[in-house]
Amino acid sequence: MLRRFLSLLALCFMLPLHATDLSIDTNLGLHRWTAAQLLARPDVKNISIPSDVAFRRSMQYRAIPLRALLPELKHSDRLQFVSSDGFSVDIPADAILNQAGAEAWLAIEDSRQPWPALPGNKGDAGPFYLVWTHPADANISVEQWPYQIVRIQRTQDAATRFPATAPAASLPVSSPIRYGYTVFQRTCFTCHTLNGEGDAQMGPDLNIPHSPTEYLSDDMLRAFIRNPQSLRRWPEGKMFGFPTQASLSDADLSALLAYLRYMAQHKVSP
Numbered sequence: 001m002l003r004r005f006l007s008l009l010a011l012c013f014m015l016p017l018h019a020t021d022l023s024i025d026t027n028l029g030l031h032r033w034t035a036a037q038l039l040a041r042p043d044v045k046n047i048s049i050p051s052d053v054a055f056r057r058s059m060q061y062r063a064i065p066l067r068a069l070l071p072e073l074k075h076s077d078r079l080q081f082v083s084s085d086g087f088s089v090d091i092p093a094d095a096i097l098n099q100a101g102a103e104a105w106l107a108i109e110d111s112r113q114p115w116p117a118l119p120g121n122k123g124d125a126g127p128f129y130l131v132w133t134h135p136a137d138a139n140i141s142v143e144q145w146p147y148q149i150v151r152i153q154r155t156q157d158a159a160t161r162f163p164a165t166a167p168a169a170s171l172p173v174s175s176p177i178r179y180g181y182t183v184f185q186r187t188c189f190t191c192h193t194l195n196g197e198g199d200a201q202m203g204p205d206l207n208i209p210h211s212p213t214e215y216l217s218d219d220m221l222r223a224f225i226r227n228p229q230s231l232r233r234w235p236e237g238k239m240f241g242f243p244t245q246a247s248l249s250d251a252d253l254s255a256l257l258a259y260l261r262y263m264a265q266h267k268v269s270p
Contacts, residue, residue: 020084022106022128025153026070033069035127038108043068047105047133053145054118054125061107061131066096069106070152073097080155081130083148085123086201089190090155091144101137104130106149124148142240142247143190158185162197164268165189167259180259183252187242195268203239211264213257222253 022033038044044062052059067073070093077093096104109115109126118125125147132140159166165184167177184194191202206212212221223230225248228239242248248256 020127020148020150022149023151023153024069025151026072028071035108035111038064038106039110044108047107047131049131049133052131053142054129054147055116056119059115059131061105061129062110063105063107063131066104066106066130070096078155078157080151080153080199081146081149082151082153082199083146084150085148087146087148087190088199088201089143089146090158090185095138095140095144098138102135102140103133105133107131118147141186142242143186146190158189162194164195164197165263167262168266176255176258177262178259180255180257180262183248183256184259187248187256191239194263195266206260207263207267208269211260213261213264218257221257225253225256 022035022038024031024033039062041064043064045064047061047063049059049061051057070079073079073093073096075094075097078090079093079096080088080090082088095102107129109128111127115124115126117123128149129147130145130149132138132145135144155161159181165181167175167181171178188194188206189198189200191200192198193200193205194207196205196208212224216224225242242253
């Protein structure tokens with residue numbers, strides 16, 4: 001019995017750091033890649049990211065241009081990136097097919113040279129991480145840098161997939177609530193659900209049973225979104241704040257709160 005236990009223990013230490021495959025669903029069907037397979041491709045390059053979003057410092061990666069892994073991708077498509085930690089973000093194909101500035105890369109962690117741990121006790125980023133060169137050229141936001149990616153697939157817009165999250169169609173196009181819905185998708189929907197709908201599983205629902213606008217004052221909610229630890233210090237907290245105008249402008253934050261207040265009056269029980 002002891003020998004069997006020791007054999008199993010030895011096997012655990014022999015396993016690679018990351019055993020997760022990457023699934024990519026394109027018009028050509030589902031394809032699964034291991035890190036070793038991707039690292040063996042001839043289009044892998046060494047790239048430098050001066051201000052990495054996840055690691056908050058300069059990083060060097062072995063990476064592949066993401067568009068090389070997405071044949072038949074059209075400018076009208078949307079892609080969903082799903083991470084093993086429950087994070088999920090939709091990114092328009094336009095950003096990935098962009099040839100004029102920002103370029104999307106799939107960074108691949110080599111188990112023989114693992115990346116450092118993420119700051120703030122947030123675990124590992126590997127084995128697959130979407131990074132961008134020259135992100136400012138296409139206004140790439142911090143939420144569009146998903147790590148721990150396990151699946152990339154085509155998807156529809158959020159209002160079509162999750163109608164209970166969308167404001168009423170009768171609202172004018174210029175309504176701050178409608179724009180706030182756009183901000184919500186970019187900033188909150190990556191980690192939270194609303195009215196029980198959404199793909200992300202990292203944080204609580206933002207409307208059921210209560211919207212944060214129902215138990216936090218406007219000033220406290222603004223402060224919390226800018227810096228979650230300013231309201232409640234929790235070393236294990238995973239939420240990244242939006243501390244600067246570059247990551248979330250005051251106008252965008254106001255529109256987001258208008259949307260959340262509106263949805264608090266339009267609850268849909270899951």
